[in-house]
Amino acid sequence: MRLSRYFMPTLREAPSDAQVVSHQLMLRAGMIRQEAAGIYAWLPLGLRVLKKIEHIVREEMDRAGAIEVLMPTLQLADLWRESGRYEDYGDEMLRITDRHKRDLLYGPTAEEVITDIFRAYVKSYKDLPKNLYNIQWKFRDERRPRFGVMRGREFLMKDAYSFDVDEAAARRSYNRMFIAYLNTYARMGLNVVPMKADPGPIGGDLSHEFIILADTGESQVFCHKDLVEMGAPGDVDWDSDLQPLVEQRTNLYAATEEMHDEAAFALVPEDKRLSARGIEVGHIFYFGEKYSKPMKATVAGPDGQDRPIHGGSYGVGVSRLTGAIIEASHDEAGIIWPDAVAPFGAAVINLRPGDAAVDEVAENAYQALIAAGKDPLLDDSDQRPGAKFAAIDLVGIPWQLVVGPKGVADGTVEIKRRATGEKQTLPLEQALKVITA
Template sequence: MRLSRYFMPTLRDAPADAQIVSHQLMLRAGMVRQEAAGIYAWLPLGLKVLKKIEQIVREEMDRAGAIEVLLPTLQLADLWRESGRYDDYGDEMLRIKDRHDRDLVYGPTAEEVITEIFRAYIKSYKDLPKNLYNIQWKFRDERRPRFGVMRGREFLMKDAYSFDIDEAAARKSYNRMFLAYLNIYARLGLKAIPVKADPGPIGGDLSHEFIILAETGESEVFAHGDLVEMGAPGPDIDWDGDLEPLVTQRASLYAASDEMHDAARFEAEVPEGKRMTARGIEVGHIFYFGEKYSKPMKALVTGPDGKDAPIHGGSYGVGVSRLVAGIIEASHDDAGIIWPDAVAPFGVAVVNLRPGAAEVDAVAEQAYKALEGLGKEPLLDDRDDRPGAKFASLDLVGIPWQLIVGPKGVAEGTVELKRRATGERQILPLDAALKVIAG
């Protein structure tokens, strides 16, 4: 992409409405535009990052055996009446009427819809387990939206739903999601810890929140340090095998957010040198809720004994749009965003310091084409602007590499390569720079 033809409206000043750093940086980098409280338009740069995160989530869900569907944003109110949640959910649910005066809701989640689909097709225990997931916009009419896309009213969520014959089987589904979530966050360049959660209004007795560590995070977490060091299990585990040991290894270590924290237990269970207190952002939540929806909505399967029984369900959410902000909270400096390579909107910025100077243009073009060939998604900064302005805006939007092509270097046969994350620079021939970027 040539920056002179792109749409990347960066701002020097952060709009006064933005309070937290990720919100300020997203606005300054031209990633989103607020249209109403908690409702955002995604501009090209923001959309690129959102899509990359979405794709990583998708790949890890697929790997863990979940199957993607796409559910509607508008749902019939009658389904919610069946589960009893039409009245329970309250004002957070956006209710709409169509031209036939029929009640609809803009889905805040999709347990009802997916349960309706499941019960229409799946009749036998032989078809279990099933895990269906959906990456779709949700709407929750928050009393107080805030912090940009961190708590929007409209947000992109990955929600998965598992269906199993009994609790023991459901636990296996739960374990798969537990480990898949750790892999997702690791791929996004984040340190995440699973924390036992209050299952809340959704019910059930097995629930974890996933909190990514960021100094500016809104909640405080207390955890055993090994939990962070242990990290994710990686993609190559036997997803059909017994995952219980991998889960237990992690879930048995102390981890709690401030509201569930028990200082006495923390001190008793965690040796002094391992006690970690940090701030974080909740970016995922998994639940086992048993028959909560299958019973009232009659999602029954016939068991080996010939009798019908409600399935045991779980649901698993990742806040995809929230992760965009979460990653920024976890990875930025005074100059702007520092994208992890996996989600960066562009892989490299080729900075032409003197557009119009034929020799410089030629080298910049050559670098750009080579990087395209390498699949590095280069952005060619061919703007007619001063060097400082270019560096400032490219630092702001956080592209991982800057390959700087200027008249001095071109005369000497070199370019400058700068790593955004560390600020490290080296001057070297173009071929060598390309090798470094290629990894």
């Protein structure tokens, strides 16, 4: 992409009502624009990051055997009356009346819709397990939307729903999602810790939040230090027993503030105890027959008897992740994108557009990076060098390749790694090798 033809409106200062650093940086980097309280338009740069995150989430869901569907944003109120949640949900549910006076709502989540789809088509235990997921915009009418896309009202969420014949099978589905989540976040360059979370009224141990550690995190979390660097299993045999891989994590202490047990935490060796701030970026949850019973989502078992299916739901905050990653990865100059979710893989900065020799080297570098699949941005604008460096630092592109008249005369370019600030002056060929390594 050539900056002269792009739309990347960076700002010198963030609006004063942006309280957290990710919100400030997303506004300054021209990633988002607020359209109403908690409702954002995604400008080109922000949309690129959002799509890369969405793509990783989709690939890891597919790999784990989940099947993608797409549910509408608007849902019938009657379905929520059937599950009993219509009255319970409160003011966060955006209730809508259409021209024929029918009650609709903007889906804050989709357990009812997916259960209705499931019961319409699936009749036998032989068709299980099934895990259906959906990446769609949702709406929660927060009383006080804040922190930009971290707690917006209209937000993009991946929600998966598993259907199993009994609790043991549901645990296998749960474990698949547990591992898939580890892989998903690891691909985004994040250290994420699964933490025991409130299972709600049905109890049990099958509820985990996935937490990014960040100084600016919204809540206090407690865990064994080894969990932070444990990494993800990667692709596994999804039909195998994943319980050992799950227990490798869940056997170590990790809990959010609301589930924290000071006595259990004291049993962790002192030098391994970590108390830190965290941001929730996913939540997985087994809820048994909570929806299948009232909504009569049953399958015939091997004995021919109908029984309610056992369900779980699995959420990833896709739009929230754009902010959460920035909270975990930035400095005074701006955002530091992990390579896998960066809006552009590299920026070629032409310090003197219009100078034929400089233009030629910059163009060659740009074309070589396109060919290498690095999805580069070419800054061919008329800005001063200082403004160019500041803007590319701000938007957080992982690699910078700077082409100026002095270097071109010497046969070199300068490259800079955004994360470390490390600079090297090299001939173009070698510089490209470093960036595309």
